[in-house]
Amino acid sequence: MPLGTRPGQSPQLRELRQSVRRLLGLDDDTGVVIRQLACAEPGCPPLETVIAVLPVNGQAHRWTLHT
Numbered sequence: 001m002p003l004g005t006r007p008g009q010s011p012q013l014r015e016l017r018q019s020v021r022r023l024l025g026l027d028d029d030t031g032v033v034i035r036q037l038a039c040a041e042p043g044c045p046p047l048e049t050v051i052a053v054l055p056v057n058g059q060a061h062r063w064t065l066h067t
Contacts, residue, residue: 030055
């Protein structure tokens with residue numbers, strides 16, 4: 001299966017990914033990964049959202065949002 005939009009991917013996730021690209025001025029070759037995970041650390045809210053930006057050349061960046 002080629003990389004890109006997977007079948008069944010939500011429109012909200014696509015919109016959020018496009019918003020991240022627009023806000024950060026990213027090109028189409030830069031990967032944007034957004035995942036929502038259960039947080040297992042003590043005192044951590046039950047869900048965390050991780051946004052990772054993975055450029056072809058350069059340093060990756062990651063942000064974690066606790067919800």
